[in-house]
Amino acid sequence: MRHMDSMRQKAAIEIPMSDIPEKTGGNHTPPDYERIFHPRRLAIIGVSAEGSGAGFGTGIFKSITTMGFAGEILPVNPKGGSIDGLTIFKSVADIPGDIDFAVIAVAARYVPEALEACLKKGAAGAEIISSGFSELDTEEGKTLEAQIKEIAARGIRVVGPNCFGIYCPASGLTLLPGPDLSRESGPVAFLAQSGGMAIDFAHAGKWMGIRFSKMVSFGNGADLRETDLLRYFKNDPETKVIAMYIEGIQNGQTFFNEIREAADKKPVIVYKGGLSRAGARTVASHTASMGGSGVIWDSVLKQVHAIRVRDAEEMAQASLAFALLPPKEFRKISVIGGGGAIGVAACDLAEACGIEIPPLAPELQARIDSCLPKPGSSAVNPVDVANPFVPPPYLKEILLAAAQDEQIDLQIIVSLLYHYKSVAKTFNKKVAEITPYKELVQSVCDAANETGKPIIAVLANPKRGVEDLDIVEMIALARKEFTDRGIPVFDELHDAIRAIAHVNTYYGTKAHRKE
């Protein structure tokens, strides 16, 4: 360990951000993002005709059609044929008229030719899904990637290669394996070198209630990459929160300036991968990037007021909180729910995050106490309801009372709905049929609306075995009901508190910056 630490320190001294070498593609054509994200005419190059096998090109064609893409799709393959009633053009040149954007999914050695054809067809951009470029660390791979850059520099903006492409709910563009992503747009933009990270975040966002403006997985980032995309999302009116997963950056100084400007305007959440020795080695083979050191990243991100997260779950949870909570600090909160140990844990976690769970005013405690079963409950704050079957209208009364305490900025309700399984068993029903989750959602929404103070729901579930999948289903239904109405839901209390702490960090330093 000592050896590793000294390595790390050495790296910190030897590679300050501004010295990370530029490997600019030299493309000075301003990207026409309108035609890139909302193409009216989309070429997909590498689509096989019906019944003749299915590679990535056919996969992305199927995904984009399944998503109900609004524009015109123009499949291309030298062998011609047809698919889903569409004629496959034998070359890009054969397409009548201009194209706006292209998806390129052919073997690496054919990519430059395809890209050149798209440039000639007037495309504003292309995403190159194919891999086999600089990430291989071979002469052939590097040469091919240099050719891509050279073509891009002549006026077509490139996403990739070695990526999963663009997801834009509004237009119906989707990631490589993403036929089932949501078509609902929302406030969160995501940019990532990793396609896997993008598709996982898109899926997780769907059930967590995170809606996306746009996602761009840019892989090796031969042309468009972190700095360009930050610049775009900073000014994109649809985007309120920017999340990013980066393995390496191209130009330290420009990136530094861009992320600072973006974070001045909206929250920027950063998950940085590849900070360890082995991680940096893996980054090289994954997206041909340069890792950098943890020490540098920590201080740089703090300096620019970006929010640093440590894993994909924390990134998603922070995105959810930023997307659904009002833009302010929440320093004092109430926690209402079942289980004394949950309350204890809430307090420990909150204090560690600079959040207080103060005792409520005595008269409010008395009012709450009148709604609670006895003995075993506590009205202080955390409010221990002692019993998972307290009817939702009582919970609403408690939420209304606690919100009357001026100190309270936000409330968390911890619901142990899974306990209804034992009731369901007694009546021989599925748990979703007897759990009053709709009433719970209604009560929580009413309380949030009537008090104007946000409420977060925690739907814990320690029962996920094969005999308890009906509980998983019920929790999923309850979560959807909550998130459809704008109430953020977390699996665990500590996830909720950590996410609030990120929101506090951002708006706390923002307030300071303005003073």
Add this chain to the structure above:
Amino acid sequence: MRHMDSMRQKAAIEIPMSDIPEKTGGNHTPPDYERIFHPRRLAIIGVSAEGSGAGFGTGIFKSITTMGFAGEILPVNPKGGSIDGLTIFKSVADIPGDIDFAVIAVAARYVPEALEACLKKGAAGAEIISSGFSELDTEEGKTLEAQIKEIAARGIRVVGPNCFGIYCPASGLTLLPGPDLSRESGPVAFLAQSGGMAIDFAHAGKWMGIRFSKMVSFGNGADLRETDLLRYFKNDPETKVIAMYIEGIQNGQTFFNEIREAADKKPVIVYKGGLSRAGARTVASHTASMGGSGVIWDSVLKQVHAIRVRDAEEMAQASLAFALLPPKEFRKISVIGGGGAIGVAACDLAEACGIEIPPLAPELQARIDSCLPKPGSSAVNPVDVANPFVPPPYLKEILLAAAQDEQIDLQIIVSLLYHYKSVAKTFNKKVAEITPYKELVQSVCDAANETGKPIIAVLANPKRGVEDLDIVEMIALARKEFTDRGIPVFDELHDAIRAIAHVNTYYGTKAHRKE
């Protein structure tokens, strides 16, 4: 915050462990744990007759009968009647012959009388589920608890009051709301002041593949509590790992000695609640305990070589690792799976935990490379299989090859089975029908057996929405298949690595202690 920090420091200075006041019940009867955990004759006091309402007493009666408790159950209620074909005795005195153990679930004010009756009937112990004692901080509650202690001191050992009682898979004793807990015994003992924590851990353990020797939720701990139970579990041959959730301790010095002795013999995992100001306040109303400061706890637990965890999930994950992995350190590991970003994250996390993911020997890399799809894969370590559909026999070949590298102590396989959903959709099937999870389990088990090096599986699932519940089901089935064969499964790679790090900490310091 500054104020809170100074409070904390003050507490650290003012309450060193050895000065925490004793509040010993003064019970010197050695507990007859055989009759407590495996009672032949069990009285349940507070069971209502059929059709006359159902309180906690009836609840625990139903739970214990549903579990298939092996001994004789003797329900008691002054109103008499019958339940499930059993006569309800009007008093404990009416029961013919002796009893071994009793569950007391009557209103607090009737508890002393019931306990006295159990003592007269020769019971070795009783669990008091009722609440309404010192946790209320009322004179009446404190007096009632003092009466319990006084009776206990005359020769009956008490678990509780204000607890969910004992879970013993071998005998069929179960926690208050636990009719569906596992009857399979295993190596993990759990002791907790919190009943909610116990029931949640029992449920989570069931699907995670953690089997328990015994669980004791002791609530206010008027008699038997942390020190007694540590002493018992230390010598219990059935128990290989001890996990505990504690809010406060009774006698610092005795506890310190007992946990040191226990941790010398077997891993002791400690989740300590109530370390913040608000947490300590909540602890008082939850189980009438004294919290103590985080600084003290950290140093004490380190000194006695106990493993400190920060939340219930981390406790369960560490328990799983200790229960299923061989008792040694795992300093160099291989990670095999899909997704370059996963490999990057693995390296970052591992390095932070003192675990290395070293490049494999070149000849083994070549052998692995021959099993991998191209391009996009990497055979270095982490091994990026690039495609979630690599057939299990190939994965087995990769695991066999990587294990041949002498450096490797343990392997992690990250499987993205959820991607089979798109295949299932194409064929209009449920994902469990087409996912080769059984073959995967077989391949992983074969590789572990043939190489003698343990393998951990990570079954990530970013798709948990209402349309993707078939994936949740398939993952649950796959997990069960793995855990039934002794392969630990985690949801996320970082959980797995953190759990391995705990195992390393314990066996690493253990080796030092022996040197």
